[in-house]
Structure formats: C-alpha cells, structure tokens
Amino acid sequence: xxxxxxxxxxxxxxxxxxxxxxxxxxxxxxxxxxxxxxxxxxxxxxxxxxxxxxxxxxxxxxxxxxxxxxxxxxxxxxxxxxxxxxxxxxxxxxxxxxxxxxxxxxxxxxxxxxxxxxxxxxxxxxxxxxxxxxxxxxxxxxxxxxxxxxxxxxxxxxxxxxxxxxxxxxxxxxxxxxxxxxxxxxxxxxxxxxxxxxxx
Ligand code: GRF
Numbered sequence: 001x002x003x004x005x006x007x008x009x010x011x012x013x014x015x016x017x018x019x020x021x022x023x024x025x026x027x028x029x030x031x032x033x034x035x036x037x038x039x040x041x042x043x044x045x046x047x048x049x050x051x052x053x054x055x056x057x058x059x060x061x062x063x064x065x066x067x068x069x070x071x072x073x074x075x076x077x078x079x080x081x082x083x084x085x086x087x088x089x090x091x092x093x094x095x096x097x098x099x100x101x102x103x104x105x106x107x108x109x110x111x112x113x114x115x116x117x118x119x120x121x122x123x124x125x126x127x128x129x130x131x132x133x134x135x136x137x138x139x140x141x142x143x144x145x146x147x148x149x150x151x152x153x154x155x156x157x158x159x160x161x162x163x164x165x166x167x168x169x170x171x172x173x174x175x176x177x178x179x180x181x182x183x184x185x186x187x188x189x190x191x192x193x194x195x196x197x198x199x200x
Contacts, residue, residue: 002029013044015092018185074101122155146191160191
C-alpha cells in the first residue's frame with residue numbers, strides 16, 4: 001500500500017486533493033491514512049471524507065481557552081498523528097508554526113509546502129511579499145518549494161523540490177496566487193515521490 005501519509009490542512013485542501021488524485025491514478029505509491037485540520041470549516045475535510053480518509057479536527061482555541069500552551073497543543077497533535085503510524089507528515093497549507101513538541105516526534109519525516117523559492121519570503125505572506133519585491137524591481141520570478149522540517153526554523157530545511165513561477169506586470173496577489181497553486185500541486189507530488197522512492 002506504499003508510504004503512509006498524514007496530511008495537515010487549514011483550508012481549501014487543493015494540495016491534499018492533488019495527493020488524493022496522484023495516489024488514485026497510481027502516480028504516487030502512498031496511502032493517506034489521516035487528515036487533520038485546525039479549522040472546522042476547512043473544505044479539505046470534505047475532500048478527505050469524500051475520499052474515505054479518516055479526519056480529525058484539532059483546534060488551538062480549545063487549548064488556549066483552557067490555559068494550555070502551544071506546546072501542549074503540539075504534543076496532543078503529535079499523539080493524534082502518531083496513532084495513524086505515518087511514514088511522512090505533510091503540511092499542506094497548515095497555518096500554525098509547529099514547535100519541537102511536534103517536530104521532534106517525527107524526525108526528518110515532516111514535509112512542508114511553501115509558496116516561495118528556497119531562502120526567500122518565509123512566513124505567512126510570501127505571495128504578497130514576492131509581488132511587492134517584483135514591483136520594486138528586486139525580483140522577476142518567485143516560486144514554490146517543498147522542504148523537510150527538521151527543526152523549528154520557519155520555511156527553511158532541506159529542499160526536496162522547487163519550481164519557479166514568473167510574475168507578470170498585470171499580476172495581482174490573487175492571479176499570482178492562483179498560478180502558484182497550480183504549480184504547487186505538481187511540486188508536492190514530485191517531492192513526495194522523491195522522498196518515498198528515495199531517488200536523489
Ligand atoms: C497553498 O497555496 C500554500 O502555499 C499556502 O496555503 C495554501 C493551501 O492551499 N500555505 P490548499 O488548502 O492546499 O488549497
């Protein structure tokens with residue numbers, strides 16, 4: 001049944017869908033054994049349920065409202081994910097920065113998708129930052145990368161796959177984001193294929 005994947009999402013889940021489709025069409029030797037969202041209304045949960053994948057809702061607020069820490073949240077998330085015995089954990093639009101309480105449970109097994117090229121625009125506003133840099137004439141292209149998450153560094157770590165995306169003068173944040181999302185789907189599948197098949 002291939003590599004066991006757990007996917008963490010926070011939103012639409014188009015990258016999750018790309019993995020579901022790649023597996024269905026035998027383009028990826030893996031099985032998604034679980035999906036976790038920190039948001040109840042994430043459409044990605046519906047995508048998972050439609051594909052018969054077990055889902056869990058893991059909201060941060062139930063921890064903060066009861067005086068528990070981010071680390072408690074991350075430790076509980078790790079326990080929940082570990083129960084599915086994943087080979088790899090895929091952060092596909094997961095909006096929380098994860099602490100060592102989670103990361104250390106899955107050493108070199110966590111993969112993150114980030115809408116920027118290696119070393120560029122870390123954090124939650126990468127697309128807007130790229131567009132601003134383009135308008136200042138500092139860059140002509142941006143891109144997408146998938147990297148391993150060995151530690152608490154945000155959007156850093158060994159890069160598995162990346163692909164450039166040209167920025168057009170007519171681009172808005174929305175048009176650029178849409179074009180980048182199309183590229184993300186292919187980069188994510190290729191990154192996981194490389195990781196699973198171990199081809200360097
Ligand atoms: C992706 O575009 C990713 O770059 C960003 O969040 C988005 C998630 O999209 N971090 P989806 O939920 O996979 O459609």
